[in-house]
Amino acid sequence: MTQLPSRSVIVVGGGITGLTIAVALQGGGHKVTLIARDAPKDTASGVAAGMIAPAMEAMNDSDPAFSFQRLKAAQMAWQDLLPLWPQSLQFLWDEVLEGHSYFVWPGGAGEAPESLRLTGAELAPVSDDLRHRLGIQPELSAVRVSGDGNVSAMTLLQAFEDHFRVLDGVMVRGEVERTEGGRVHVAHIGWMAADEVVIAAGCDSHKLDVFPLSPIKGHLLDLPANRPSVVLRGATGYLATRTDGARFGATMQAGRADLDIEPAVVADLKGRAKTLFPDLELDKAVPRTGIRASTPDGWPLIGRDPASGVLVATGMRRNGYVFAPMAAKIILALVEGRESPDGGIYRPDRFRNPEN
Ligand SMILES: Cc1cc2nc3c(=O)[nH]c(=O)nc-3n(C[C@H](O)[C@H](O)[C@H](O)COP(=O)(O)OP(=O)(O)OC[C@H]3O[C@@H](n4cnc5c(N)ncnc54)[C@H](O)[C@@H]3O)c2cc1C
Structure with a gap:
């Protein structure tokens, strides 16, 4: 090579x-x-x-189709690099391919948000049985977003x-x-x-x-996993679960480069988590912070x-x-x-x- x-x-x-x-x-x-x-x-x-989520990330951008294309190309580089990794690391791509990601929004049945549809990602309906297994509340509509995954x-x-x-x-x-x-x-x-x-x-x-480069501070909550490996994402937050734990997030605090845990921000995050997923054990939530480079x-x-x-x-x-x-x-x-x-x-x- x-x-x-x-x-x-x-x-x-x-x-x-x-x-x-x-x-x-x-x-x-x-x-x-x-x-x-x-x-x-x-x-x-x-x-x-x-999360390795080209569609659900692109939907936040001004040109979702353009962003989706770029993010998708980046995601595929995971696969291109596999020959350089040993067999023991191949599971990483398998984890991405599992791709159990769903977008949820309030209201009864209806089309997924336009910004998500504009990405061009493949969207599929979610059966009642699956909704039940994933703990999606009856008041929320949900759609499966093909190709988005998490590790x-x-x-x-x-x-x-x-x-x-x-x-x-x-x-x-x-x-x-x-x-x-x-x-x-x-x-x-x-x-x-x-x-x-x-x-x-x-x-x-x-x-x-x-x-x-400029900093964007983010808070999220570390939680015990109480679902199968899945990403459930709405306009006000996401829940990314793997067997070793779940994370609900996140804030986008532009211009902030400190790692302080802010009680008011944590309370707001917990409120958002409770609204979307009332079954979460929020009393066990551990807040974390990190700094993104933008x-x-x-x-x-x-x-x-x-x-x-x-x-x-x-x-x-x-x-x-x-x-x-x-x-x-x-x-x-x-x-x-x-x-x-x-x-x-x-x-x-x-x-x-x-x-x-
Ligand atoms: C709350 C939150 C949730 C996020 N969720 C996701 C997600 O779901 N999916 C996703 O794709 N991204 C997510 N991100 C963004 C993601 O975390 C960052 O894009 C990514 O971690 C950047 O990785 P990095 O290696 O470039 O930088 P970092 O992870 O910041 O690592 C920087 C490294 O450089 C080292 N370093 C810094 N300065 C020096 C120095 N002078 N000398 C030596 N070492 C130095 C540090 O010690 C560290 O090892 C999230 C970010 C936050 C804050």
Whole structure:
């Protein structure tokens, strides 16, 4: 698969983006050092609901059909990368393919919301029996959204991290303070060098001179799972369940980069959860917060920054689990001197040099 000799690569960031890139690079025969400040559970990736939901994400955008197309292409990169992953990780794609995702809305029978229909995703009716098994209240209408799915975020992060170590990946827990050409300065450690440096440090990538990024804080509730693995989503919130737990979320607090748990926000979230799913054990809810990285056009920054020469993969906003394999494909291609498979649409300098 590798067209060039094996290259050494430093990946800064151990969330879903950095880990997926690191594993893909290893699969391509490259030597990877991953530097991460935080344990996976303490990253936005560890807090995320793990939905890989092109349709239900696109329906919130101004052009749902366009967004759906892009998100769907990113989702398919999961499948493209499977040959680089060991058999033990193939279950990840199976989890996505299970795809039990439903949109719910108040009112009796009727068409699904226009914004969802505009995505072009395949929608299917839900039988009364299934509604009952999924705990969808009689007052809510529901439609199955084909192709949207979810994974257990922590299971996936752990699987990638374990696999990375098994393949002799070097994992460094530390904070990168700056980058300079093919090297990075790590606090209390010093300079480390490689053929390539990839910055996949989420919203904090801006501290390493990756622009333009802005934070969007999100609260969600960790809950005991009381349903089969499923995503139930309405206009005011979603419930994403896997066998290891459920998550109800989430808030979108633009401009906020702190991780404080805000009691008023939690109370509002619980109120929304109770309205949609009265059977949830909200007294057992544990609030969590994470910070998403957003860009002015809402799409990620993935590619080589011509100014610094570093490779960049961040700005995943609400869709890190959708975009991580696409980011990995792009970074792998660039490390190997190939054309970027996205045709450059996510190039990180597009706001500085819009004409190029
Ligand atoms: C409440 C909530 C729910 C969400 N639900 C979903 C969902 O269902 N589906 C979905 O696709 N997305 C979801 N998201 C978005 C998703 O979490 C992000 O898009 C994704 O986690 C971004 O991953 P990342 O690896 O780019 O960044 P992060 O997860 O933020 O990881 C950044 C990494 O960089 C490291 N780092 C940062 N700075 C440095 C430094 N200077 N030196 C060394 N290491 C550094 C951190 O320690 C961490 O390891 C959700 C987000 C939130 C907040």
